[in-house]
Amino acid sequence: MANFLVVLLFVACFFVDSSVALRLSSRLIHRFSDEAKALWKSRNGNASGKFWPRRNSLKYFETLKDYDLKRRRLKIGSKYEVIFPSEGNEVVFFGNEFDWLHYTWIDIGTPSVSFLVALDAGSDLLWVPCDCIQCAPLSASHYSSLDRDLSAYNPALSNTSQYLSCSHQLCAWSTTCKSPDDPCTYKRDYYTDNTSTSGFMIEDKLHLASFSKHGTQRLLQASVVLGCGRKQSGYYLDGAAPDGVMGLGPGNISVPTLLAKAGLVRNTFSLCFDNNGSGRILFGDNGPATQQTTQFLPLFGEFDAYFVEVESFCVGSSCLQKSGFHALVDSGSSFTYLPTEIYKKIVFEFDKQVKLNATRIILQEFPWNYCYNSSSLESSYIPSMKLVFPLNQSFIHDPVYTLPDSQGYKLFCLTLEETDDDYGVIGQNLMVGYRLVFDRENLQLGWSKSKCLDINHGEAGHAKPPSNDGSPTALPTDGHLSPPNRQEIAPTAARAFSKSSLTAPHFSLFSYCCLRLFLLLFEFVESML
Ligand SMILES: *[C@@H]1O[C@H](CO)[C@@H](O)[C@H](O)[C@H]1NC(C)=O
Ligand SMILES: *[C@@H]1O[C@H](CO)[C@@H](O)[C@H](O)[C@H]1NC(C)=O
Ligand SMILES: *[C@@H]1O[C@H](CO)[C@@H](O)[C@H](O)[C@H]1NC(C)=O
Ligand SMILES: *[C@@H]1O[C@H](CO)[C@@H](O)[C@H](O)[C@H]1NC(C)=O
Ligand SMILES: *[C@@H]1O[C@H](CO)[C@@H](O)[C@H](O)[C@H]1NC(C)=O
Ligand SMILES: *[C@@H]1O[C@H](CO)[C@@H](O)[C@H](O)[C@H]1NC(C)=O
Ligand SMILES: *[C@@H]1O[C@H](CO)[C@@H](O)[C@H](O)[C@H]1NC(C)=O
Ligand SMILES: *[C@@H]1O[C@H](CO)[C@@H](O)[C@H](O)[C@H]1NC(C)=O
Numbered sequence: 001m002a003n004f005l006v007v008l009l010f011v012a013c014f015f016v017d018s019s020v021a022l023r024l025s026s027r028l029i030h031r032f033s034d035e036a037k038a039l040w041k042s043r044n045g046n047a048s049g050k051f052w053p054r055r056n057s058l059k060y061f062e063t064l065k066d067y068d069l070k071r072r073r074l075k076i077g078s079k080y081e082v083i084f085p086s087e088g089n090e091v092v093f094f095g096n097e098f099d100w101l102h103y104t105w106i107d108i109g110t111p112s113v114s115f116l117v118a119l120d121a122g123s124d125l126l127w128v129p130c131d132c133i134q135c136a137p138l139s140a141s142h143y144s145s146l147d148r149d150l151s152a153y154n155p156a157l158s159n160t161s162q163y164l165s166c167s168h169q170l171c172a173w174s175t176t177c178k179s180p181d182d183p184c185t186y187k188r189d190y191y192t193d194n195t196s197t198s199g200f201m202i203e204d205k206l207h208l209a210s211f212s213k214h215g216t217q218r219l220l221q222a223s224v225v226l227g228c229g230r231k232q233s234g235y236y237l238d239g240a241a242p243d244g245v246m247g248l249g250p251g252n253i254s255v256p257t258l259l260a261k262a263g264l265v266r267n268t269f270s271l272c273f274d275n276n277g278s279g280r281i282l283f284g285d286n287g288p289a290t291q292q293t294t295q296f297l298p299l300f301g302e303f304d305a306y307f308v309e310v311e312s313f314c315v316g317s318s319c320l321q322k323s324g325f326h327a328l329v330d331s332g333s334s335f336t337y338l339p340t341e342i343y344k345k346i347v348f349e350f351d352k353q354v355k356l357n358a359t360r361i362i363l364q365e366f367p368w369n370y371c372y373n374s375s376s377l378e379s380s381y382i383p384s385m386k387l388v389f390p391l392n393q394s395f396i397h398d399p400v401y402t403l404p405d406s407q408g409y410k411l412f413c414l415t416l417e418e419t420d421d422d423y424g425v426i427g428q429n430l431m432v433g434y435r436l437v438f439d440r441e442n443l444q445l446g447w448s449k450s451k452c453l454d455i456n457h458g459e460a461g462h463a464k465p466p467s468n469d470g471s472p473t474a475l476p477t478d479g480h481l482s483p484p485n486r487q488e489i490a491p492t493a494a495r496a497f498s499k500s501s502l503t504a505p506h507f508s509l510f511s512y513c514c515l516r517l518f519l520l521l522f523e524f525v526e527s528m529l
Contacts, residue, residue, distance in 0.1 A: 078263055090278055091452075106206060115243050120246065121329060123249055124249040124254040129150075131155070163202060164183070186198060190234075197232045222259055250305065269282060280452045293445065308426075310387045327424040339418075340419070350414055358373060363411070375408070
């Protein structure tokens with residue numbers, strides 16, 4: 001009887017796995033799109049059409065020149081080589097359960113409270129759940145990947161917190177200000193439908209750490225502004241960033257901007273997402289001298305977001321004609337989005353190359369349209385994708401999600417999606433395996449292949465940055481990176497990774513489902529005895 005049930009259950013698990021229960025999400029949380037459109041509309045009376053000056057046009061060079069002047073004004077000396085959140089520079093990834101975003105633990109306030117914030121290069125605001133009217137569930141029991149409860153912030157309990165008033169220069173967004181002494185409120189709408197956070201703005205201490213010469217850590221604090229997120233909506237209540245977001249954009253209020261302004265580090269930071277689901281975040285990191293780079297594009301002459309120009313796109317060895325586009329580099333996007341016209345060319349070419357040895361299939365629970373079944377595990381050919389940037393810089397990525405554990409055949413999907421916008425979005429899936437440097441001082445994106453853990457070790461020798469003022473950014477050679485309390489996090493998804501970072505969470509959720517069913521079964525069998 002029990003045996004029969006076990007078999008039945010296995011079947012049930014596989015059925016669940018390949019059908020309904022594990023619908024994969026794919027979301028964008030950056031806030032850029034609507035704003036850019038509104039801005040374009042307000043300046044040109046038109047929301048459609050290309051909002052970029054044509055490349056090499058006079059306007060283009062004028063905006064570049066403006067851009068150059070602006071950045072010189074930003075440049076300041078810095079106190080530390082690199083700093084990172086006081087809980088360690090580790091980035092964690094829980095796959096589908098937390099919408100494929102990457103997170104880190106940060107400590108805010110006095111006494112400090114920990115938050116697991118999503119790392120979003122596509123927005124500026126740091127917000128955390130706070131004095132909740134409507135927040136996502138914070139108890140660990142709601143999440144299979146967490147074994148520690150998430151927290152809400154309460155400004156009344158932090159003796160270093162201060163309300164931001166309407167007169168504060170960083171209260172530019174508020175729409176409710178009537179007098180300069182009013183509290184500064186905020187509301188942010190994000191790209192994905194109905195997703196927003198609102199509340200009021202607070203100034204408080206963010207706890208950070210730096211490496212000393214001997215590789216030990218020194219703690220420090222920096223004043224930052226943050227949103228006390230009283231009311232969240234949309235995907236913030238449903239998987240994405242339940243414990244807040246750290247906006248890493250170029251805006252005035254973002255944490256990297258405030259750290260550089262305070263003279264703590266250079267105006268740059270890096271994100272590294274490794275293949276098995278962990279990673280690193282470092283403020284002040286310029287990256288290795290050998291990295292490839294491309295300039296950020298100005299938008300209306302301002303440096304508002306991390307836009308880059310992709311000159312062309314190659315599928316395998318075939319580089320497509322007229323496949324250039326502008327793209328927002330956005331760690332807050334689950335996957336990668338391409339303007340329709342470019343997307344069509346790429347999937348056509350991909351399909352042509354792949355279908356020689358694989359059959360196209362529909363997998364309904366996936367957000368992708370190009371999925372395949374290949375009967376030969378070894379010989380199945382999946383072309384790489386190459387993004388070519390100006391000056392022959394390039395970025396190569398394996399663009400597929402491979403489903404785990406099929407017997408005798410292999411199922412995979414191309415993880416690119418289509419967007420109506422006239423720019424693309426380079427999402428977190430393309431960043432995996434790379435260390436990305438957001439060098440706001442030199443207005444360029446840098447990237448190099450990395451296992452991330454290496455960043456802390458032995459890189460001092462060749463990590464000479466292309467620095468203008470000659471100050472070194474040699475990284476420490478011996479890092480004790482994980483303070484003891486990091487062990488409280490259960491990197492269940494991270495541990496289970498096999499090949500692609502996209503595979504394991506699916507697998508671990510699936511195992512979890514089986515495990516839960518087994519536990520239920522045994523309880524059931526026991527109760528019958
Ligand atoms: C608005 O867009 C249309 C089509 O994209 C274009 O023909 C028109 O010139 C634009 N108008 C302005 C004021 O830019
Ligand atoms: C703030 O709280 C910390 C610890 O909770 C305490 O050490 C410190 O003295 C307090 N500061 C003020 C100004 O009350
Ligand atoms: C967004 O919210 C509005 C009103 O609350 C609702 O009508 C609409 O269906 C929502 N859209 C999505 C995609 O949930
Ligand atoms: C950023 O701050 C500077 C000066 O502090 C100000 O001139 C500028 O308008 C601000 N930008 C935004 C977008 O608020
Ligand atoms: C990630 O994988 C590499 C080997 O590919 C291994 O050396 C490393 O320890 C793994 N890291 C984690 C956090 O599991
Ligand atoms: C994939 O192909 C194999 C045979 O080559 C078949 O047994 C299997 O059912 C197919 N899987 C899907 C999901 O189409
Ligand atoms: C398809 O598979 C065959 C062997 O099964 C192999 O010889 C051939 O190179 C493969 N084609 C591609 C495009 O990989
Ligand atoms: C561009 O780089 C590739 C290698 O990444 C090289 O083969 C090619 O010759 C380069 N082209 C030019 C024009 O430098």
